[in-house]
Amino acid sequence: MMESVATLLARSDSLLQISESAALDTELLLAYVLNVDRTWLKTWPSHQPAAEQTATFEQLLLRRLKGEPIAFIIGTQGFWTLDLNVSPQTLIPRPETELLVETALEIWKLPICRALDLGTGSGAIALALASERPNWQLTAVDSIEGAVQLAEINRQNCQLENVEIYQSDWFREIPKPDGGSKYHLIISNPPYIEAGDPHLQQGDVRFEPESALVSGLDGLHALTHIIRCATDYLEPTGWLLVEHGYQQAADVRDLFSAAGFTSVQTEVDLNFLDRVTLGCLP
Ligand SMILES: C[S@@+](CC[C@H](N)C(=O)[O-])C[C@H]1O[C@@H](n2cnc3c(N)ncnc32)[C@H](O)[C@@H]1O
Numbered sequence: 001m002m003e004s005v006a007t008l009l010a011r012s013d014s015l016l017q018i019s020e021s022a023a024l025d026t027e028l029l030l031a032y033v034l035n036v037d038r039t040w041l042k043t044w045p046s047h048q049p050a051a052e053q054t055a056t057f058e059q060l061l062l063r064r065l066k067g068e069p070i071a072f073i074i075g076t077q078g079f080w081t082l083d084l085n086v087s088p089q090t091l092i093p094r095p096e097t098e099l100l101v102e103t104a105l106e107i108w109k110l111p112i113c114r115a116l117d118l119g120t121g122s123g124a125i126a127l128a129l130a131s132e133r134p135n136w137q138l139t140a141v142d143s144i145e146g147a148v149q150l151a152e153i154n155r156q157n158c159q160l161e162n163v164e165i166y167q168s169d170w171f172r173e174i175p176k177p178d179g180g181s182k183y184h185l186i187i188s189n190p191p192y193i194e195a196g197d198p199h200l201q202q203g204d205v206r207f208e209p210e211s212a213l214v215s216g217l218d219g220l221h222a223l224t225h226i227i228r229c230a231t232d233y234l235e236p237t238g239w240l241l242v243e244h245g246y247q248q249a250a251d252v253r254d255l256f257s258a259a260g261f262t263s264v265q266t267e268v269d270l271n272f273l274d275r276v277t278l279g280c281l282p
Helices: 005-015 022-034 038-043 051-065 070-074 095-107 124-132 145-158 203-207 221-230 249-259
Strands: 076-079 082-085 114-118 137-142 163-167 183-188 234-243 262-268 274-280
Touching (some): 005 022, 022 051, 082 145, 095 234, 124 137, 124 145, 124 163, 137 145, 249 262
Parallel strands (some): 114 183, 183 234
Antiparallel strands (some): 076 082, 234 274, 262 274
């Protein structure tokens, strides 16, 4: 028997045990299979998809039931105003990371800006900034070749010319700047979860690579390295902005102060959790 859009959407009940957004997940999967947007589903509840479409939808629903993230199933994730391809080689961009983008846009009002995104993953941060500020020059690096390729595909899809993307272990391949070629902004959402954290065995992160998530026993290895090295690559009055875990803010502020940053402050995300710390070179 042919089933309607409304009946297929009611299958969201089966996802309630594994997802906090079961209804949304189901809409995203059905919209993907039918190649329509979610509004269309609401407009045409009695439409009856073809039998092959229903079968495909059921297969995808099963993958979600096994815990696979929606973004990996449909291959894309919205970030800022962009629709980005994703891959299991790196992190699926998170809504809370938009705070880094917002904060960078707030603190740098001059038209000229050289900005560096360390650990760019899908390119989310660099591409969002590049889309908002066509005059800025963005550099984005990642140590994982597959992430660099993904970010480059996203750059091309977004048709952004003001971003260069290459492979680097943090600052290693970044030319040591001489006067006048340092960065005005360095931005990073590095891995910051403690090795062995039980959350790594739960939910969507089980499908994401450790290289994007874990940073030493205390979760602070990458942050420590980035904060210590950034001073050599920043212009005077340049800013470093990093994302971190909500319980790491005090440690991260201490690292900023020890490295010589001033105006060190932490911003909270939409859930009022400490999420982004920034500081300025004197
Ligand atoms: C938390 S993910 C963030 C990805 C992206 N910036 C975002 O916000 O969605 C951290 C990224 O850092 C990269 N990474 C890990 N170690 C690195 C290193 N030593 N040098 C450069 N990038 C690294 C990972 O491959 C991953 O893409």
